[in-house]
Amino acid sequence: MAKGVKKIKVTQGKYYPKMSVPGQRVTIMAEQDVYFQVEEWLPNTTAEDKKKPVIWMRQTNDRKIILFQSPSTTGYKFYMQKKFCGSYNFYVEASFSGQRDFKNNVGLYVKGWCEPKIITSKWSYQKDSPSIKNNKKAQHISYGHIVHLNLQTEGLNGNKLIIELWNQQYAKADKQICVYTDVQVIDGEVNLKIQNTYAWMAHVDNIQNLEEFYIKVKDQASGKYIKDNLGDDLHAIYLNVKNKVATTNTNVSQNQTPTKVYKPDVNSARIEPCKFEVIKFTENVVKDGKASNSTVTVFDNGKGIKRIKAPDERIHRTIYYKFDSTEIDKDGLEVLNNILKFLLEHKGSTINLSGYACVIGKENYNKGLSQRRADVVKKFFGSGGLDLSRIISLGKGEVDPTDDKMGRDNIKYKNEKDYENNRRVDISFTFHAHDAQTIIYETLAPSSDINLTVDVLQHVNKACFRDKDKHEKKIVVKSIEYKQPHEIGASSLAFPVNSQLAWGNIAPLNYIWPSFNVLEMGSSATVYSVFVNSCRWFSNKNNAVVQVKVFPDIKWTVEFKWNHDQPFAHTFGNKLHPYDIKEGRDKVIGAEADRGWSKNYGEMDQSFALSLKAEWNRITQGRSSAPQTMELGHKWDGKIRKTLGIFNKMKSMTERVSNSPLSKGRAKFTIESPKIAFAAQWYLERAPKTAIDLTTMVSIGVSAKPLVEAKIEIDLWKIFIKFGGDAVCPGAGSVISWILDKLGKEAGMHFLISISGGIYLDGKVTINTSYPKETSGEVKATGKIQVVAEFKAWAKGGIGYLAFEGEVKADVSTSVTGGIKVGADKKGIYAAPIAEFAGVKATFVAIGTVKLGIFKRTLSYEGESRLVMPDEIKFEKQYIGQ
Incomplete structure (x- = not known):
């Protein structure tokens, strides 16, 4: 019998029961956290299985693209922005393997609801360009010019709208000039390319040298006008059109998808499998004659880390093909599955696929072969749920081509190993690494050595995604006090520490303020650097994860007495x-x-x-x-x-x-x-x-x-x-x-x-x-x-x-x-x-x-x-x- 997830449910957060269907779809409240967990497991799922991480996948409405996936043992958190609320449904699914179940609806369709509104509206010359009003050189257009209408909305994602164009009149009521129907809101935006402005001219009564136009927007399903934050239903005020004809073309208007610029997401959740989860320091000492035992957690799954740097890290992987083949072999599938999992968990970056062929055969044929090899990899990623618009595939043909001017293949079989290396597809992309600021941990110590113990929990580096210089599962402590670093390939290390205050110091007045060395005009701490790096939180192996500052355990006492021998x-x-x-x-x-x-x-x-x-x-x-x-x-x-x-x-x-x-x-x-x-x-x-x-x-x-x-x-x-x-x-x-x-x-x-x-x-x-x-x-x-x-x-x-x-x-x-x-x-x-x-x-x-x-x-x-x-x-x- 199969094992795994059978059903999921909402366990925390506000949703609308009347707008939901149990076990099928749920409508949640905007801009608040809603948590999903497994409601029912398949019969063969053991208690140990249920403790393992489940991979949660948020997909598009058609379930073709995985927008984001994340492994978790505690469930999945969904935060719906108002711009994504509306009739559009996302699909949330969970599985052990990360493979989607297309036969059974084990997941839930999720949409958000909030009050429908038009947040901003503007006219522009080009898509994603500034408002025409902000163009000081030409704030007017002529009839026949192409204009772009952009609306930023809330509560309308996936809805179809009716956009009415109105002409401002001064002597009588405003006149409706044109109507655009079936305008769909995509990702909370409307990007309507209007190519029939010449047709407006025939509907304007008593045309003036300069006419002003605005729009009103209806929800096509409800027939209600949509208002803005101020309660007004007039939008995009005003488009000024001169009484002049630029062209008589009247092409059909088009609704365009929002422009997406694929860049690595700095703020994405860190879910790399190369990670550690907790760092603790334990001190078992005797202080002033009394046992003093303490354990302090300095790191717990990223809580409290500061000043995160996100340096670009370029990733390169390569898969190889047999001669004149586009079939992905077993080794190649392993590489691609690993890359696919990583890309689904890291939003935003653009993937470049460069296909190559060896010089055996004619150059033109090999050019097409290299493109087919790149396209096979693109298709693999697309079938795995990756958004194909993120992928650029390009066949670059032969490496060091040798065909003569007549196009004949004059290669001689000299180095078969080089030819094998050239039958490949190079996969490259950029993502933001994660290198947080070093954590400072302060403690006290005497002049002589005492041991401080550091424990690193859930430390796993087998799945490090680095090609070279991989992170290792080990703890390294460095200090100028040591001739050699203290190092261990385990999850716990006890290392010696001491303070700057020398044992034989007769009068340590330079430590009159214990944290400051007056003679050196600097900190009185002895510094120990702890390295325990991973992809998830502290990727740079040259930066310490924790810096231990050890201060002298000195205590100062001043006493003052003032007595008088006679009564006043x-x-x-x-x-x-x-x-x-x-x-x-x-x-x-x-x-x-x-x-x-x-x-x-x-x-x-x-x-x-x-x-x-x-x-x-x-x-x-x-x-x-x-x-x-x-x-x-x-x-x-x-x-x-x-x-x-x-x-x-x-x-x-x-x-x-x-x-x-x-x-x-x-x-x-x-x-x-x-x-x-x-x-x-x-x-x-x-x-x-x-x-x-x-x-x-x-x-x-x-x-x-x-x-x-x-x-x-x-x-x-x-x-x-x-x-x-x-x-x-x-x-x-x-x-x-x-x-x-x-x-x-x-x-x-x-x-x-x-x-x-x-x-x-x-x-x-x-x-x-x-x-x-x-x-x-x-x-x-x-x-x-x-x-x-x-x-x-x-x-x-x-x-x-x-x-x-x-x-x-x-x-x-x-x-x-x-x-x-x-x-x-x-x-x-x-x-x-x-x-x-x-x-x-x-x-x-x-x-x-x-x-x-x-x-x-x-x-x-x-x-x-x-x-x-x-x-x-x-x-x-x-x-x-x-």
Whole structure:
């Protein structure tokens, strides 16, 4: 039983069921991909057979010409341009052998549908020549001249049209002059050669010196007028004809086929059997002590290749004949079948057939014999589905003819081998080879060799169409690092790679930016060229398919630390506890000394550290040795000039806050010095993991704990005594005064509130310089306020009749704001620091019960008070460029 394809079907894409007949014909939507696959196999087709490539053939409506064929295991994609839509049917068929089945309709007739339109219309003197309107020398014709009408259409391919010629009238309705019927649209065009313009003259009423003509077009089947993109049904406006007779000839008009110039198709699909389909690189390494295994596909059936060159490649083949014969022998059939398959898969090129004969026999006879030999080859190609209009066959007669002047054959049998070589047909054509731009693959390596593995899948070169210098199934890797290229006649090759960074380099500062060698002012990559050429994608054997660029696996780290040994500012009240006063004096001395140095010398007491570290040879293959490192660092203890003069102004803020009317003499206020640390790393890494290139990763970490921090301590009870209760909680003054009066000197209260807060900076950001969207991490600036309220009451011994029970709750808030303000005024663009203290604002709820003897009173108050007034430092604007 036979095996192969029995039926095909549409599996994807839009088509019109009402305009289709299942199993016979399908009408598809224009300008979108429609996919065909095998619907049913012949009974004897095995599961293994079904995995093999099927040759898909798109043919003309009469099935005489194969327009294009392509082998595929996934089906066939048909894209119908609007100009080819219409009543014309293409025939799509599939088979294992590429032989068409004329007995059974195993394929489908396919046509496209879109709205019928006239896209362009023009009159010209000659076919395919510019519009008469564009001819400045002669824009008018005379009656009797031959004119050509060209229409570019959509949705009308294969349809027959009625073309009406109309005469423009000004005093009355336009008049129809002539009608041309059965005008067929071929390949979306009308090319009508009109030879009866003299006959127009008799139908023109009241003829003028210059008459204007246009056309209207009807679809002959539907009888509807065809419009253009603007919805107008008047076309080819206007043909101007002078009132003059050029000739009285009135020949029949002819519809001509579009001119076809056969040239190789640069953009045709690449289906040469000499090919490879996938190239992968595999890295099995240990990186920073951890196994790192990755496989990256750098080539997958042509996806992503760039800058394809299409050099002309001239193909020559020859078949030979026996003496005085035109019969193609077995060897010749094999050559012709191979050529036919190639030509059907490569659209456009013109085929030249040159027939020859040896000198035995008369020259005139041999001339005809050579032509018959060429015509036999042409007939073979035509029967195989090749468009005969692509073929030029020419008999060139004898090679080095020897007949005398009388036409007699005076050859003597001297070299039979030469005669055999001259009984031939030479077949030549040009097609566009395919040589894509070399693929760049980037990776990392240490100073010593590690292996990189390249795998080439579906690598087949047996069917290479080259006559000489055929492509071979092998992988070759070349580099200046090698004495001899690494080469293997297989689909996988492991080859050694290393970076430029030498093992014994003590301070590799020339690789401070890992992808660039500062000393050589060029790339830091070691280059390895991989050659695995084929007809389909990379035909030029001198051009590398992949260039592997190997960069050093170096990682750089810079660290910066900045600390201050004294608080920026400190003040304290002289009415505090003795211990608070002593501690305050020590802090004030340090802060004031630092302030004096800053004011007088532009210096403050601080420490500053900076270090630079490099690590390389982090990548190994099975070795446990530690990477090499280099570290440069220094610490400066003492004075850094002109860095903190701004904090002199903060000192004045502490004084103003501490001297607030409510807190004067009874508060401590401290601004702590910042503790700042900064670190950055940069190194090369693959990004993303599936990419074939490397990117520079930059990781930045920052910590400032604190950046700004302040602490306030206030004894509110003493403020009550000094300023009255209403200063804290409006309305509470009389109650507090009553309590104080009753307690007198025998009892007391202590109400200490401590407020501390600051701004703290912390975080890490990793930046991918090539793929910014993959940047991750964050740096946060956080503000933190802590409030501690302490409330105590006490009484001296022996006063048993006096007691106090109470609770005071406080919701205390404050804030410290710091930053940079940027703006513009008449002087230009400026920046100014910002420092603002919001003061201390509190909401109190106080409930107290006082017992005095038999008297008991419970009090409850709510209110709001501002304990410390706000303050803001005004800094001078710093203008850009000043």
